[in-house]
Amino acid sequence: MADDVISRYPDLPRPEAPQAIATVRDFVNTDDLETGIDLLVTAVGLSTYLRDEGLLAGTARASRRDLEQARELRAGLRAALVANHDGSGAPVEMLGPAVERLELRLTWGEDGPRLEPSRAGVAAALARIGIAAYEAARDGTWPRLKICSSDACEWAYFDHSKNQSRRWCEYGCGNRAKSRALRERRRAAL
Template identity: 35%
Template structure:
C-alpha cells in the first residue's frame, strides 16, 4: 500500500526538521514561504509574517509529536491545538478532500490549514497508523510503514534499528 497524497504531505512537512543533520527548512519565514510554494500549497510564494511562521513551527511540532511512538508531551499537543483553532476547516462533499481550509483565510494560513486537513484526514481514516516517527533520539525521521501488520518501528533497521540493538547489547554486557 502506497501513502495517500495526504500522508505524503504530512510526512514532507514533518521532515522539514532533520534532527540527524541538524537542519530546519523552516528556520525562518522565507523558508516556510519557499516550502509552501514548492509543495504547491500556494499559487505563488506567499508573504509569511512572523506570526504565520510561529504557527507553522507550532503546527509542525504538534504533528511530529502526535506521530511519535514514545509518550507524547501534552503541552506540545495543546500548543498545536491552539494553532488549529486559528485554521478553520470546512466540511466538503469532495471525497478526496472532505475537510477543506476556509477560503477566506490569508494564503499562508490557508496553506497551513491544508496541512491540518491532511493530518485530520489521516486521523479519521486510520491511515495515521502507517505514518510514524523514528523513536531514535538522534533521528526522529517521519516515514511510511508499508509492512502488512504496521509493525515497523525504525526509519531504517540498518541504521537506527542497528544502533539501538548495539546500545542494548553494550548495556547488557557491561561489567
C-alpha cells in the first residue's frame, strides 16, 4: 500500500513496516509538509489515493463529505502519532471523534472476531484505515508509529529501534539536525 508514496518519491528507500502500520503511515503522509503536496485537497484526489493504495475498488468516487471525513481522520491519526513521539499517549479528543464516524461492524468467523467495514465504497476504504490503526494497537506496534522531530519534515515513520527512542524519520532528518548542531557549536567556539 506504500507504492503511491514511493512513486511520488522514487529516490527514497521503502521502509519496512508491518502492513497495518504502513497503511496508517502512508495515509498520514498524504500531507507532505516539507514539499507542500497534499493528496487530499479534492474528492478526486482522495478517490485516486484510495484506489492507488488498494483500499478502494471499482468506480466508487469520494464525495465532499468523504473528503472532510478523511481529512478529520488524518488529522486525528497525525495527532496520535505526535503523542506517540512525545510519550503523552493518544489524544482521545482528536482521534476519538474521527474514528467514531467510521462505519464498522464486528463479525465472528472460524478465525474469531474481526472488524470489517459495514458499507462499501469510500466509507469502507476509510474504515479499513481505522481498522489498520486498531490492528496496530492490538498487536502492540502502534507506539512505534511516530512523527519525525524535524519541523520541516514531520513525516510519519515506523520506529525500528530496540528501545523505541528514534526521533527522526528514515530520510536523513536526523543527520541534517546533527550536522546543523555541529556547525552551530563550531561557530560558537570561534
